[in-house]
Amino acid sequence: MAAAITASLGGLDVLIIEKASQYGGTSAISGGASWIPNNPKMRAAGMQDSYDSAYIYIETLAGEYFKPELIQTFLEKGPEMVSFFESNTELRFQHRDYSPDYQSDKPGAATGGRTLDAALYDGRELKSHLADLCPPLGDITLFNGLMVNHDDFPHLFNVTRSIKSFWYVTRLLGNHIVSLLRYGRGTRLLFGQALVARLAKTVFDREIPLKLNTGLTDLIEEDGAVTGLVVEHQGQEMRLGARRGVVLASGGFSQSAEKRAARMPHVGGGAEHHTLVRSANIGEAQDAAVKVGAKDISVSANAAFWMPVTLVTDGDETVVPHTNLIDRAKPGVIAVNEEGLRFTNEAISYHNFGEAMIANGLKHAWLICDQTMLKKFGLGAVRPAPIPYKKHLASGYLKHGETIAALASEIGVPANQLSETLEGFNADAAHGIDREFGKGSTAYQRLMGDPGHQPNECLRPLEGPFYAVKLQHGDIGTACGLTANIHGQVLSERGLPIEGLYTCGNEMDSIMGGVYPGGGTTLGPGLTFAYIVGKHAAEQKSKQ
Template identity: 40%
Template sequence: MRTTLQEIQDGESFDIVVVGAGGAGMSAALFGALQGAKVLLLEKTEYVGGTTAFSAGTTWIPNSHHAAEIGVHDDSLAKVGGYLDLAVGERSSAELRRVFLENGPKAVKAIETGTSVRYRARPLHPDYISDLEGSTLRGRALEPLPFDGRLLGERFRLVRPPIPEFTVLGGMMIDRDDVNHLLKLTRSFASFRHAVKLLSRHALDRLRHPRGTRLVMGNALIASLLHSLDARDVPVLTECRLDRLQRGAAGIEALDVSQKGVKRRIVVKGGVILASGGFNRHPERRRALLPGSDPQWCPGAPGHTGQAHDVAEAVGAHYGKPGLSHAFWAPVSIRKRGDGSVAAFPHFILDRGKPGMITVNREGRRFLNESTSYHLFGLGMQEAGVAPAYLVTDAEGLRKYGLGMVRPGGKGLKPFLADGYLVAGSTLAELAGRLGIDAAGLQDSVRRINEYARSGVDLDYRRGTTDYQRVNGDAAQQPNPNLGPIGTAPFYAVRLYPGDIGAATGFATDTDARVLDGDAAPIDGLYAVGNDMHSIMGGTYPGPGITLGPGLTFAYLAAQHAVARARAPQSRDAKSAVA
């Protein structure tokens, strides 16, 4: 298996070259290899996985064969299409959405056939705008099955490690099922047995590996993709960058790449598939498209610098029209690690929407529904001009649900208090003083939320009024699973900032994922998938996995089109002209 550019001949020809080894790029490479194409996969960083490796790996594919496995038989193209029409509207192409919905189930079936990639549907995982007609509680959100990293051998080191704050005991990955078992291990024999199995496996792993090899969520997806690519001898070159694309009469004919001082020109017969992760860390684009957003607030992987976008624009690639937002968002809390790096911890569902939690501004006032989706929460922070916001709870809330990087249980608080990540006060007034916010406002906000907790009705922001919100609350809290009292001293808070978790704006494409130029004409042989492709969701966030779902589907379509192009006579003529 070739792993360095030195092993690639100058002028060597490939059917497909994929730029970027995140979830979408690796899927595109695998789809090409499954069709017998000669594929080369390039990754600029030292790891494969991109932001997918940091994520839950959830993939939104309505009407897949996995939906029936959990008893969902009433979904349909018309139902989900109507839902997207309401959620997205004219912010994106209805035709692109239709192609996604029709081909998503085919992509899932194709990638699971003869590869190591496996999905399952969550029994309960609602669409995010669950009050819209056509939404569902289950069946559309797929998650990768756990994967044994030991199957990769030495290649395990290539998989981008998860965010450290999402692991326990020095590198043990856990998913939402594991969390539930660990929280109940002293109250349930089944949970105790599950926890013992996890801990025993991790103890053995640490004798041989720098971290746990039981991989879940996005790490499991990336590892299974890498295992499948290795089985087909697809060269995966890390620390290798795209320098130039050559466009001729027949479209993209070649590309210049470099790795540690080695340079090669690669001839491409079918096409180049861009999957470099989006523009988010490109300095100029970030300033233009995400003004006021500090790069340290971004919890994504470091590779999405937009450098490949500059190369693509040089041959005519063009961004799509802006939708609701240029990026997808989540509230994050910030803490400096011991090695000097900065951790941006996304607050998805584990704390802010739970009972006994409120989020306030500098006046101590609530300004949004804390239980809404993380994307709408991030947009709400920006619309209100609030950064930071303050996520506040009491001793009971901290014990039950944790607070950001502080885990449930209420123990081990000293280092978080010492560095200021966690702020505490024996009274609400003392907490407000230490945060530098208005004490009277905070006290009044807590008084109001305590009244709402008793009645079950949030008169200010209607918290707990949708299925999505209630599912992410605490069913034990009645009458509203999202509303609970705040009153047990001491009181705690962390600061929240709007963090961009992925690009919504990217290159405009047609239904085969071919990149369009400024005249809306396709650039033959150039494709964009994942966050390099302009989002079909128009900057909205209708459900869990709405980046990975289209990423998988359009990777499937791009690979099909590129393989067909590679096998067409005109592609062979183009190769001869370049050679």
């Protein structure tokens, strides 16, 4: 959508095709954050950042996979993109005052401002098009689709203790019930829902055609240039011409079991992998590009951006992966392998935690907490008190043991080793330290912990009874894709741009080299290169 809007504003006639029956894809179910260093929103708030510090930070993380030209372009054009969309579209960003980069102890890292969120949006503005917006994941909503954010949590937690909070929550629920009755879904849109809805409003206002249930089957090539594409809609094949170019932005290959096995070592080694990406993303666009001479998918530090997940069985017996974003960082939590040993710092980012699972050769891990933690913060899909969790015990999702030995028996790890692991962890945690892995040692980790707990927001000894959920490998999008230049043009095997063929988003090889600097690492570069692609295509028209 972002590329289409930019091209349309540049004077081009644009068509968007979407394979799925709803628009929004993985962006719509995401956190909706965009990582843009030195952006105009943070600068307007008086926050300091620089091109040089962001460059050093990315270079430090990416190492041998660092891509200087693409990073230079991203850092130069990212802030420009933010201003462009705020000035010309419905999209509005809000900066986070305090949101440390994920590896906040590295040179060039920032403690806030770089991560932008899409502002809350009223879905009713989409009118009839709201029905076609891909709904949010159930694990980021309450009460049948009500979206809430950090501003709402204090009121939700204090609803029985504060008159102000009681009326706040009453209004929130009342409006949500009205939306359910009238629209069949929530209309208070946050995170990725707000981002996509705001872009979609501009698409519809500009009368850009958006064709659902229309999948790419092939690209049309003439004299070494891409001049159109072949699509399938309701069983009918159609050939569509493209005067200025085709942009491939269909989200990568996360749902292709064959491609995952070929490019993700743990999957090739027999581990289960459960992606959070929408089912339509199987990599057909990348295959079509390779057929017209595009360089095959390259190798980055990681094949995808990792997210540990737990598997929940919903009402119709469908198994659904649930994100494990912040529970790992809370005090009163440890993660262990099949042998009952800790293998990493639980409070590192979801991507880095996934890297640790892979590096340690794990097929799965166990996240263990005590009852104090469970009641205060929940665990995985288990909500905090007073929401009951007996159904999760009954289904086997949540394991329980009055003693650590009993829990070890439930989850199938050696009781002696797990007891020894917990004893060592508790001895350190009592003093607010983690000598083995340094849990709670960075600003990012402490933010993810419990701000009211001292001396270390992430550490507290575990005391029975104990609970556990099984962590599996997962991802939020692929990181290896089509090789492109600084204009988003797809490159051939010889390293030359293929005329008329562009890419952006997770279809494009990660400009970060498969590392994850901070919240919004997929959407920030995705939006930036969508803007770059749309501008470049429009500029080619003006030259002709």
